[in-house]
Amino acid sequence: MSLDLAAIYRDLHANPELSFQEHRTAGIVADTLTGLGFDVITGLGVTGVAGVLANGDGPTVLLRADMDALPVLEDTGLPYASSVRGTDPDGNDVPVMHACGHDVHVTCLLGAAERMADERGAWSGTLVVVFQPAEELGGGAESVIAAGLYDRVPKPEIVLGQHVAPLPAGFAGLHPGVAMAAADSLTVRVHGVGGHGSRPEAGVDPVLLAAAITVRLQGVVAREVAPTDAAVVTVGQLHAGTKHNIIPSEAMLGINVRSFDDGVRTTVLTAIERIAKGEAAASGAPREPDFDYIDRFPATVNDPDASERTAAALRGALGQGRVFDPGVVSGSEDVGVFATAAGVPLVYWFLGGFDPSLFDPAVLAAGGMPQDLPSNHSPKFAPVIDPTLSTGVTALVAAAREWLGAPQA
Numbered sequence: 001m002s003l004d005l006a007a008i009y010r011d012l013h014a015n016p017e018l019s020f021q022e023h024r025t026a027g028i029v030a031d032t033l034t035g036l037g038f039d040v041i042t043g044l045g046v047t048g049v050a051g052v053l054a055n056g057d058g059p060t061v062l063l064r065a066d067m068d069a070l071p072v073l074e075d076t077g078l079p080y081a082s083s084v085r086g087t088d089p090d091g092n093d094v095p096v097m098h099a100c101g102h103d104v105h106v107t108c109l110l111g112a113a114e115r116m117a118d119e120r121g122a123w124s125g126t127l128v129v130v131f132q133p134a135e136e137l138g139g140g141a142e143s144v145i146a147a148g149l150y151d152r153v154p155k156p157e158i159v160l161g162q163h164v165a166p167l168p169a170g171f172a173g174l175h176p177g178v179a180m181a182a183a184d185s186l187t188v189r190v191h192g193v194g195g196h197g198s199r200p201e202a203g204v205d206p207v208l209l210a211a212a213i214t215v216r217l218q219g220v221v222a223r224e225v226a227p228t229d230a231a232v233v234t235v236g237q238l239h240a241g242t243k244h245n246i247i248p249s250e251a252m253l254g255i256n257v258r259s260f261d262d263g264v265r266t267t268v269l270t271a272i273e274r275i276a277k278g279e280a281a282a283s284g285a286p287r288e289p290d291f292d293y294i295d296r297f298p299a300t301v302n303d304p305d306a307s308e309r310t311a312a313a314l315r316g317a318l319g320q321g322r323v324f325d326p327g328v329v330s331g332s333e334d335v336g337v338f339a340t341a342a343g344v345p346l347v348y349w350f351l352g353g354f355d356p357s358l359f360d361p362a363v364l365a366a367g368g369m370p371q372d373l374p375s376n377h378s379p380k381f382a383p384v385i386d387p388t389l390s391t392g393v394t395a396l397v398a399a400a401r402e403w404l405g406a407p408q409a
């Protein structure tokens with residue numbers, strides 16, 4: 001069989017599914033892999049799919065894609081734009097769009113699976129492909145590992161993957177070392193004593209308490225993180241109360257943290273808890289705040305030696321000048337969970353997805369990203385089909401072949 005990747009992509013794009021609801025996508029993946037001769041495991045961490053192609057002695061390589069879409073109302077104007085709606089984890093009716101390009105990842109990995117199956121005379125070893133749910137929530141990779149992935153497929157020597165980005169199609173960006181930030185989202189609920197707005201002396205005001213925490217948190221990065229390290233603490237939600245003249249009994253803060261180093265990450269999260277508890281005590285709160293970690297992404301760390309070897313393979317396949325270093329990105333990913341769980345190196349690169357004529361070569365040469373293109377998660381995020389898909393397939397195949405064995409005599 002020969003896969004029509006453009007048709008698969010347009011179909012996936014028009015039929016996006018929210019995190020942990022990727023049933024249709026997983027079905028397409030499983031059917032396609034079965035048709036290609038892979039041994040297929042489904043239902044990993046709800047909807048995850050793994051395929052194994054055993055092809056003689058040699059190393060095992062894992063290629064990973066993510067399948068979920070986002071609650072975004074598509075505004076690309078594409079003929080295959082999504083008009084799908086879904087239900088989010090809170091039960092809200094929301095629009096759904098592949099605004100992060102995971103449909104590109106699924107399509108490219110299916111294309112790579114086909115190429116590897118067709119060309120099995122050219123390599124030896126075992127290819128494992130994993131299509132995970134719920135990258136956007138941060139729990140998808142972990143759920144696949146928790147479902148016993150490595151008890152059910154051979155443990156790989158390396159984990160490889162790619163993410164489509166606002167870079168020129170035909171190009172790949174690979175940064176050795178820490179490539180993407182760790183991200184933590186937490187809800188802090190502070191408790192006061194509610195009462196009448198005219199009698200503050202009879203209550204403990206959680207609004208003032210939440211405001212004091214918000215202000216004091218601005219000192220974490222400024223005063224507790226070394227100037228040579230980086231972190232971000234953002235209070236993105238602050239909710240309390242129902243009426244002008246009622247002192248509420250509690251308030252909530254929604255906080256997001258980005259960091260690039262485990263030590264800094266611990267410092268910042270510890271400081272947030274310390275400050276919230278300290279301010280609660282200073283306010284005379286009846287009890288300590290509650291901390292609820294919503295999603296947690298580890299930093300994405302590309303093994304330096306493995307990155308160099310993989311980048312050379314990508315240059316060989318895409319062209320010498322077509323692989324560059326985009327620097328560290330403040331976005332986050334859970335792909336590293338697969339490598340950490342296996343105790344093996346990770347190499348994760350960015351795949352260009354936009355019309356190359358939109359890019360100023362001088363800006364790119366300086367390692368800059370254009371500021372005016374719709375980024376991932378934008379309602380206007382619209383990768384071009386050609387040559388994004390073919391480049392993504394070529395990159396995955398080249399990287400996998402680099403780490404698999406030579407054909408057996």
Ligand code: ZN
Binds near residue numbers: 100136376377
């Ligand atoms: Zn995303």
Ligand code: ZN
Binds near residue numbers: 100102163376
């Ligand atoms: Zn993504």
